[in-house]
Amino acid sequence: MSTTVKRAVVTATDSSDGTASKPATPVVSKYRTFCYRLLGERFDAGEGRETITEQLQRAGMTISPGMHYSVEIVTSVIAAVVGFVISLLLFAGVLHTPNWYLYVLVITAIAAGATIGGFNFLITSRIANRKDELDRELPFTLSELSVLASTGTSPIRLVRRMAARDHDPAMTAEFKRVVYKADIQGKDLITALAETAKESASTSVREAFWDLANMIHQGGNLDEYLRTKSDDVMKLRRSVQEEFIDRLTTFLDMYVSLVLTGILLLAVAAFLINALGSTAGGLNANELLLLLTFGLVPVSVAMTIILISIAYARAE
Secondary structure, X not given: OXXXXXXXXXXXXXXOOOOOXXXXXXXXXXXXXXXXXXXXXXXXXXXXXXXXXXXXXXXXXXXXXXXXXXXXXXXXXXXXXXXXXXXXXXXXXXOOOOOHHHHHHHHHHHHHHHHXXXXXXXXXXXXXXXXXXXXXXXXXXXXXXHHHHHOOOOHHHHXXXXXXXXXXXXXXXXXXXXXXXXXXXXXXXXXXXXXXXXXXXXXXXXXXXXXXXXXXXXXXXXXXXXXXXXXXXXXXXXXXXHHHHHHHXXXXXXXXXXXXXXXXXHHHHXXXXXXXXOOEOOEOHHHHHHHHHHHHHHHHHHHHHHHHHHXXXXXX
């Protein structure tokens, strides 16, 4: 494996911020290496990767932009080929649909598009999950910091104490990044806090770290600031939980009106098509009911569950 590929394939034992991440399995690691050798080096050689680099950092994904793009493109091509073969066998070989080539093209495009969208959703979801964990732990972390600050502990010792905790893993990992930048990379505490804040997935944590850096630089009552900030963040968490209750009502209305009603209307349409002896897009009533039963219904229910789960996770 070349030196460039070794730098690109970063695992838990080679994290750039001093925190441990979950190591990739050998199969995944080899697949990533193959994709990077195929396309990744070209992407990393280019410019204008600041946005995706920042997103990967906030998602906690210790891979290079070239690694991400190469895996995304190769996986999309594989998904398109698999979708093409399966749809060709289904519509041309099994169902013998007259317009089979249209369904093949649509399913192939959907497979490729869904894969690309899945990679983008993965980054967004991981950022959202990290943000939720940080926002959930931040009020208690600020309260703990306030208690320690009231004892007269120096700022650098405060940060080291917070990085050595065995609870609140998300916030503890943020403080470990600060300690790593200060002790390993040799940066001063203010710079380490500012850079960690920039890489954090949570807006509240970024503001807290930036304010903490300003308080250390300019001086001030750190204990009073931390207590006030903790109360403000806790009020924000309560408002988020109240919003979740309102979202549940919206999801229920959406599920009843779009999912249940829509599926019933499609089923009625299939029976009408059967009664009239007609077809819809080259599919008869039995084929429409099969697609409805094993395609639309599971997807609709799964999407509703995913939306509710995401909303619930953010409200915790």
